[in-house]
Amino acid sequence: MKNREKLKNLLIDTFLLDPAEFRFDLKRAEVETWDSLGVVTVAVGIEQVFGYHFTPEEATGVQGVQDIIDLLTSKGIRFDE
Numbered sequence: 001m002k003n004r005e006k007l008k009n010l011l012i013d014t015f016l017l018d019p020a021e022f023r024f025d026l027k028r029a030e031v032e033t034w035d036s037l038g039v040v041t042v043a044v045g046i047e048q049v050f051g052y053h054f055t056p057e058e059a060t061g062v063q064g065v066q067d068i069i070d071l072l073t074s075k076g077i078r079f080d081e
Helices: 003-015 036-050 056-061 065-074
Strands: none
Touching: 003 036, 003 065, 036 056, 036 065
16 A cells, blocks of 8 residues: 555544545645644554654644645655655
8 A cells, every 4th residue: 555545544544534525635724623632643643654753843733634745755755646
């Protein structure tokens, strides 16, 4: 499974989204369950799935799916199509 698909599945599971609701340009403000607990849950999931531990500043600075991709890409995790 490619990393984009892994991230999609993680976020769908974490935020209890219908798969049809998911978009890679989805913003935190659009997801009711992406609250402070959601931030922590995503950070834990990212560590489990991708092996990268977000700093608290990174985790709270994420404002959308693309921010996660950009951050992980900057750490050497690839998200090629």
